[in-house]
Amino acid sequence: MNTATAACRRIVGNPWFENFIMAVILFNSIAIGVETYFPGNGVLSALNNICLAIYTAEIFIRYFASVSLKDYLRDGWNVFNIVVVLACFIPESLMPNAAAAAALRVVRVFRVMLLFKNSREMRLIVHAMLRSVRSLGINLMVMFIFLYIFAISGVYMFRLPDPASASPERQAKLTRLAEIAPPAPANAHDPYGSLNEAFYTLFRCTTGDDWTDLRYNLVTASEMGIINIPPYVVTIFHTLWYVISAFLLLNLVVAAVVANYQSTMDSAHEQEKKNEEEKKRLLAEAEKAEGKETADAAGNKGGS
Numbered sequence: 401m402n403t404a405t406a407a408c409r410r411i412v413g414n415p416w417f418e419n420f421i422m423a424v425i426l427f428n429s430i431a432i433g434v435e436t437y438f439p440g441n442g443v444l445s446a447l448n449n450i451c452l453a454i455y456t457a458e459i460f461i462r463y464f465a466s467v468s469l470k471d472y473l474r475d476g477w478n479v480f481n482i483v484v485v486l487a488c489f490i491p492e493s494l495m496p497n498a499a500a501a502a503a504l505r506v507v508r509v510f511r512v513m514l515l516f517k518n519s520r521e522m523r524l525i526v527h528a529m530l531r532s533v534r535s536l537g538i539n540l541m542v543m544f545i546f547l548y549i550f551a552i553s554g555v556y557m558f559r560l561p562d563p564a565s566a567s568p569e570r571q572a573k574l575t576r577l578a579e580i581a582p583p584a585p586a587n588a589h590d591p592y593g594s595l596n597e598a599f600y601t602l603f604r605c606t607t608g609d610d611w612t613d614l615r616y617n618l619v620t621a622s623e624m625g626i627i628n629i630p631p632y633v634v635t636i637f638h639t640l641w642y643v644i645s646a647f648l649l650l651n652l653v654v655a656a657v658v659a660n661y662q663s664t665m666d667s668a669h670e671q672e673k674k675n676e677e678e679k680k681r682l683l684a685e686a687e688k689a690e691g692k693e694t695a696d697a698a699g700n701k702g703g704s
Contacts, residue, residue, distance in 0.1 A: 408465040528661035551598035
């Protein structure tokens with residue numbers, strides 16, 4: 401082990417190093433937010449560059465403290481750190497258009513997520529979320545099946561007539577409907593005018609965003625004869641969807657996340673316990689070996 405590697409390992413193993421990096425990330429996060437109020441400010445740009453230099457030094461220190469490059473890249477947080485820092489070195493002047501420059505600025509904002517890397521508790525939460533995403537495949541598939549069925553049913557039952565091809569009588573009814581039951585917001589499209597719009601409408605219902613207004617508008621359309629569906633069907637459809645999506649399907653998702661979080665925490669505590677036992681075992685072996693050496697030395701002295 402050379403001197404540089406030993407020094408880097410001592411730095412990384414020292415608690416002040418993690419605390420210092422955490423303080424820099426917090427300061428830089430605040431500076432990024434303040435910069436949105438004062439774009440192009442020279443002082444803020446200089447402070448961000450100083451933080452970027454510290455991030456770069458951290459990458460090299462952690463790399464030299466690792467056993468090998470493979471060992472360093474095995475930690476996904478180190479890879480994330482490298483990507484974010486490299487993105488910060490790309491000048492906006494090299495971007496081909498304003499959209500690309502905006503995308504680069506968004507990537508730079510991800511520096512705030514470096515807080516996750518330096519906080520064990522935050523890393524555990526992120527790990528639990530990622531495990532939940534991997535295990536939610538079946539739940540999401542069930543949710544999509546229900547969403548697809550309800551979306552197609554909604555298009556068939558509640559799609560309003562096209563004003564361009566409707567009869568004058570229908571056009572007059574549509575105009576009257578817009579007056580007495582305007583959509584929310586005012587520039588909203590027909591909630592079930594197409595399949596993709598129906599998907600979004602049902603998602604709005606799941607969040608509880610004006611789903612009762614949607615129901616009342618469709619009931620009014622039914623009473624005016626614009627759609628050929630009885631009002632009670634409108635009520636049953638939307639109430640049933642809200643119960644299934646908000647109270648059943650979302651609870652399955654929450655249950656999966658909570659279960660994975662608990663599993664992650666249990667695994668972390670178990671690993672900590674194993675590490676503590678291994679540390680005690682190594683310490684006991686070291687003390688035993690030291691005692692044996694002392695006894696041997698004493699015996700050799702007495703024999704002489």
